[in-house]
Amino acid sequence: MARINLMARNTDMRRRLPLVCLLWEVAMIILFGVFVRFNSEADAAGWTEKKYEENITSDTENEFYFRYPSFQDVHVMIFVGFGFLMTFLQRYGFGAVGFNFLLAAFGIQWALLMQGWFHTFENGKIVIGVQSLIGADFCVGSVCIAFGAILGKVSPVQVLIMTLFQVTLFSVNEYILLDLLHVKDAGGSMTIHTFGAYFGLTVTAILYRPNLDQTKDKQGSVYHSDLFSMIGTLFLWMYWPSFNSAISNHGDAQHRAAINTYCSLAACVLTTVAFSSVLEKKGRLNMVHIQNATLAGGVAIGTAAEMMLPPYGSLIIGFISGIVSTVGFVFVTPFLESKLHIQDTCGIHNLHAMPGLIGGIVGAVTAAAATEEVYGTEGLIHAFDFIGPYANRTPRVQGGFQAAGIAVSLGMALVGGAIVGGILKLPFFGDPTDENCFDDDVYWEVLEDEENSLYSMQDSTGKSVTNS
Amino acid sequence: MARINLMARNTDMRRRLPLVCLLWEVAMIILFGVFVRFNSEADAAGWTEKKYEENITSDTENEFYFRYPSFQDVHVMIFVGFGFLMTFLQRYGFGAVGFNFLLAAFGIQWALLMQGWFHTFENGKIVIGVQSLIGADFCVGSVCIAFGAILGKVSPVQVLIMTLFQVTLFSVNEYILLDLLHVKDAGGSMTIHTFGAYFGLTVTAILYRPNLDQTKDKQGSVYHSDLFSMIGTLFLWMYWPSFNSAISNHGDAQHRAAINTYCSLAACVLTTVAFSSVLEKKGRLNMVHIQNATLAGGVAIGTAAEMMLPPYGSLIIGFISGIVSTVGFVFVTPFLESKLHIQDTCGIHNLHAMPGLIGGIVGAVTAAAATEEVYGTEGLIHAFDFIGPYANRTPRVQGGFQAAGIAVSLGMALVGGAIVGGILKLPFFGDPTDENCFDDDVYWEVLEDEENSLYSMQDSTGKSVTNS
Amino acid sequence: MARINLMARNTDMRRRLPLVCLLWEVAMIILFGVFVRFNSEADAAGWTEKKYEENITSDTENEFYFRYPSFQDVHVMIFVGFGFLMTFLQRYGFGAVGFNFLLAAFGIQWALLMQGWFHTFENGKIVIGVQSLIGADFCVGSVCIAFGAILGKVSPVQVLIMTLFQVTLFSVNEYILLDLLHVKDAGGSMTIHTFGAYFGLTVTAILYRPNLDQTKDKQGSVYHSDLFSMIGTLFLWMYWPSFNSAISNHGDAQHRAAINTYCSLAACVLTTVAFSSVLEKKGRLNMVHIQNATLAGGVAIGTAAEMMLPPYGSLIIGFISGIVSTVGFVFVTPFLESKLHIQDTCGIHNLHAMPGLIGGIVGAVTAAAATEEVYGTEGLIHAFDFIGPYANRTPRVQGGFQAAGIAVSLGMALVGGAIVGGILKLPFFGDPTDENCFDDDVYWEVLEDEENSLYSMQDSTGKSVTNS
Numbered sequence A, B, C: 001m002a003r004i005n006l007m008a009r010n011t012d013m014r015r016r017l018p019l020v021c022l023l024w025e026v027a028m029i030i031l032f033g034v035f036v037r038f039n040s041e042a043d044a045a046g047w048t049e050k051k052y053e054e055n056i057t058s059d060t061e062n063e064f065y066f067r068y069p070s071f072q073d074v075h076v077m078i079f080v081g082f083g084f085l086m087t088f089l090q091r092y093g094f095g096a097v098g099f100n101f102l103l104a105a106f107g108i109q110w111a112l113l114m115q116g117w118f119h120t121f122e123n124g125k126i127v128i129g130v131q132s133l134i135g136a137d138f139c140v141g142s143v144c145i146a147f148g149a150i151l152g153k154v155s156p157v158q159v160l161i162m163t164l165f166q167v168t169l170f171s172v173n174e175y176i177l178l179d180l181l182h183v184k185d186a187g188g189s190m191t192i193h194t195f196g197a198y199f200g201l202t203v204t205a206i207l208y209r210p211n212l213d214q215t216k217d218k219q220g221s222v223y224h225s226d227l228f229s230m231i232g233t234l235f236l237w238m239y240w241p242s243f244n245s246a247i248s249n250h251g252d253a254q255h256r257a258a259i260n261t262y263c264s265l266a267a268c269v270l271t272t273v274a275f276s277s278v279l280e281k282k283g284r285l286n287m288v289h290i291q292n293a294t295l296a297g298g299v300a301i302g303t304a305a306e307m308m309l310p311p312y313g314s315l316i317i318g319f320i321s322g323i324v325s326t327v328g329f330v331f332v333t334p335f336l337e338s339k340l341h342i343q344d345t346c347g348i349h350n351l352h353a354m355p356g357l358i359g360g361i362v363g364a365v366t367a368a369a370a371t372e373e374v375y376g377t378e379g380l381i382h383a384f385d386f387i388g389p390y391a392n393r394t395p396r397v398q399g400g401f402q403a404a405g406i407a408v409s410l411g412m413a414l415v416g417g418a419i420v421g422g423i424l425k426l427p428f429f430g431d432p433t434d435e436n437c438f439d440d441d442v443y444w445e446v447l448e449d450e451e452n453s454l455y456s457m458q459d460s461t462g463k464s465v466t467n468s
Helices: A016-035 A044-053 A062-086 A091-117 A129-149 A154-179 A189-204 A214-220 A222-246 A252-278 A288-301 A311-340 A349-369 A377-384 A395-424 B018-033 B043-052 B064-088 B091-117 B130-150 B156-180 B189-206 B212-219 B223-245 B252-278 B288-299 B310-340 B348-368 B378-384 B395-424 C015-035 C044-051 C065-088 C092-118 C128-150 C155-182 C190-204 C212-219 C221-245 C250-279 C286-302 C309-338 C348-368 C377-384 C397-424
Strands: A036-038 A125-128 B034-040 B125-128 C037-038 C123-126
Touching: A016 A036, A016 A091, A016 A154, A016 C250, A016 C309, A036 A091, A036 C250, A036 C309, A044 C250, A044 C377, A062 A091, A062 A288, A062 B064, A062 C065, A062 C190, A062 C221, A062 C250, A091 A125, A091 A129, A091 A154, A091 C212, A091 C221, A091 C250, A091 C286, A129 A154, A129 A189, A129 A349, A154 A189, A154 A395, A154 B034, A154 C015, A154 C348, A189 A288, A189 A349, A189 A395, A189 B043, A189 C221, A214 B130, A214 C123, A214 C190, A222 A349, A222 B064, A222 B091, A222 B156, A222 B223, A252 A288, A252 A311, A252 B043, A252 B064, A252 B130, A288 A311, A288 A349, A288 B091, A311 B018, A311 B034, A311 C309, A311 C348, A349 A395, A349 B288, A349 C092, A377 A395, A377 B043, A395 B125, B018 B091, B018 B156, B018 C123, B018 C397, B064 B091, B064 B223, B064 B288, B064 C065, B091 B130, B091 B156, B125 C128, B156 B189, B156 B395, B156 C348, B189 B288, B189 B348, B189 B395, B223 B252, B223 B288, B223 C065, B223 C221, B252 B288, B252 B310, B252 C015, B252 C044, B252 C065, B252 C128, B288 B348, B310 B348, B310 B378, B310 C015, B310 C037, B348 B395, B348 C128, B348 C212, B378 C044, C015 C037, C015 C092, C037 C092, C065 C092, C065 C128, C065 C221, C065 C377, C092 C123, C092 C128, C092 C155, C128 C155, C128 C190, C128 C348, C155 C190, C190 C286, C190 C348, C190 C397, C212 C348, C221 C250, C221 C377, C250 C286, C250 C309, C286 C309, C286 C348, C309 C348, C348 C397, C377 C397
Parallel strands: A036 A125, B034 B125, C037 C123
Antiparallel strands: none
């Protein structure tokens, strides 16, 4: 493995990274100070008042008890799931986990503001509760996805800048879809996966590096980094039912969304294994597929999971998703790279982009096919919120709007990605040179020993110590 | 470490594995299409109707809220707990996590059908809800256990075949015990652990390999693989209270089962450490014991945890289990291997078989000793469902049936294991040759470098890249 | 890395460790047998009676459903969070995870007794329920913290002895603060972090080793051990909202505590990254900071999280904590080591001691500043339990008592630490010689190969096998 001889000065983060982190955190504090307060479920006086007004007899009827367990699972997916999934890179584990941690910690704060302005702004204040935390994690999820495309090729400052813009664009897109188009997308196939993936692919296309081949060896995994990555895979896979049900209506909708996601993911594993085997000359399985393509079923069932899609429908979605995703890793990603100059480090195109589109389409079809027989009269209205100005919508019309949602998300992603990609291309953000890509040595204190096996040696004061 | 020179053609999975995965997944889809629907807690129209009929005033009284958190913990135990526990093998981490993932993803689907036909079959349909998901995970748990005995010595096709049959046998056994004998076994000491372990031990006895000694070096762990394994150990240990309480009656039973399991596991750690130390000539601890024997208390308290076994009783059970399990690893497993030709890769005999028997016995005794003083009149009936045709059962009779449950589970395991072992012995399932056992190189794309340290080098397209 | 040539006889644990473990576990069984019973939420007859007396209509109103999800998260923080956080040491991963496991398994039992005698002792019995499990985990948390200071320098017997005494002192301190001073400390900034850290620092000062420098190389991490450590970091970080809300009043208090903790931790990450970068000559990040200082916000918000501290206040606390903690790692820990002879292996001073003090101060100020406008009349009384003998307390007086709580915790820690440190210094507990510190080879079966890379090779019987 090539050693890092050329430490170009421009990757010295000592001024830019602290400046961005401190300034932006101060900005968060000021904005939270001006705008953010607890909602009536989390405010002492507010809860007392709400209990009185709504005849709530017990403190245990607080929304906390019905949303927090799902929130915790989503939280694990964002920080451990995405963070460790990306540690497959043999020399970029610190950057994978660490920069994911950084972007998410900033992103959830900015998302609380952005989404708060759009959804819970009353009397000049953004009021937040546990649903706000879920929404912020969802929003940041789209940034984690985009990060997967540029992983290893950017500086932490670029990651933060992308987060700043992408959270804003996400919130705008989410508002258009959920509020203006009145679309349902509980698991975010459109708002999170389609948007996040095509945004990230556009950014990475703008940031194309013609000579990245020289670091081909560092773009792969080693035995134990593949096992670290499986930690991420499994926590994403296991907790996806919580992700897809976290913001659904209480009751049967949350219950059903969890079951449908569980089924889709199970089927997806089987077809991923099948195609990973059949596409290798000796039938051997490929860890990249097991780490990523097994999750495609969760993405593709995101929109429809809470709808009355029967369990066998979820199995079919998962069946298809595993195939599409694995075929993507084997054939589409190399094509994208060589023909379209899209260098997609984690293969997000195969896990989030294509399955996200599938999810949006399945959601549109399932919505259009909804009937009163299946949902019940009340149930149909409740499932799609056919109330107020939407009281006269028919399922078929809803299906049309769902499809429109895919188009809007795509458009927002491509246009937004182009703009943000252009911003990131500016030369003062400390991005690494080609030969320094995929190497933690650039932005992290890491020591290399004579056998070229990468390790960092510091004691608890953080002082480097040599290996004797 | 011996390199894999002889890649016998019969381990080429390229036809058989995809065929099995795809055919069986299509079969799942068809069967789910014909049979599986949501139950009234997860169905839109059904829930509306149920609320009306049972005067349920809030959507938050849906069963989802009272079972889903436990379900998520069980889910983590199956996929991360078992999956990573088995990564102690230095060169079989991919197979451990990956094949566990595969068998469980298929197993939960087949279990939803099998258990559904036995338990929730109404009007020609299997109706499922979150309890079905828990039950399916429980069933698959027994397969994960059996897999531990044959880990490293079988092909993924054999693993799937074993899953197919074992899920069926589990469901039959579970039906006999819970429905016909009317036995209580909330934590599955009999249905999951005793059955799963003796089934697996019988299978591995049938698949005995006289020359396996030549791969002795690969049957061990390395430093970091032992740490990966501890991830599995700890998630199993921490979430076991959820496992043993997941299907108990709401209220005090779930609450008590969690507490009893917590106590039993705590005591178990102390005696495991004690015996691991005393049985080594310099008193040093053995990671194999810490990874496995510390869990025996959870197995042994499985049946009785929800009963009115007082906390000190749980401590005693844990105390004993740690000793039995550790002594098992030190003395019994070698004996089983050399005298009875049972090659037990993970030592499931010590973690699941013996402690499972203990659990069944403790359950029988605790049931027989139940009194109205301790449970209350209502409480006694409620704890053992002494209703309907069982209204006249006494605790002593119940204890007798509990003991019968152990015998039935054992019998089902031994007979079933012999049959399935025979099926697995058929020569067209691609099992590895002796020298290829315990090596991921057979079924996974893995590269080996000059220092013989195993690593896989692929970029995100899955293409192999050489190490420069 | 120096090989362990000198295995001093006194580290042979073969008599002392089993003796301590078995004797103490038998003592636990006896004490539990005499004293411990289920409370009315976990007792069959008791729950039936309670439902009747309090007109509880459903089993799902059992306390289990409102506390167990938080308990599970706390449980993961204790066993996986602390356990893996300490695996950064390149050759002490087994001791880190394993001894943490051991001390916690014993500690929770002893804590159930100690805290039970203080808080839930009725009619000669200690009655336990899920809140007892949370309390016991909290208590053990303080021991995990102290263990971080002495990690690598003590024998498992010393660890158990420290646990025995520290749990007792913790319970006394907790009783003084929560019951006598009537202080609020839901997240334990004072009772867990301040107490645990200063106790541990005092112990390690007493156990000062002048020649520890010779093992400087083993006191550091290697690349993959830093990734294992991040598993611990992330589970602590993600689940801290549950930790800080686990014992708060139902309803808005739990809800608010989770939100405040989430905010504080997010801000903390940004300033940790900023200062880690700015304090390194090339602006590179230091894994030690990312692993530890990012958590300081959770510690510092512990007391005030459940109070009506607005979200921007939490951001400020987190902002400050990240800076204090990172600066601590860079400047304070070396100072403590060279000038005050405090060798703090994990840097607990920076993560728990200083942020714990911050937490106590913030809690005192936030309490003193409480008003009826902000809390509501009922809310204020409910938040601080201004009932019974405390009905006439004002927030300002409460603030004074909160500050007294810091002082008492500090005093208890320093005095208790000195005494226990003195006990641990007695020469018959098998502590390692200087050159054997930070090496698993002393207390664990581990093999070393010719390249000096540490690994343990055992098959599932625990027998050592050589590497061919």
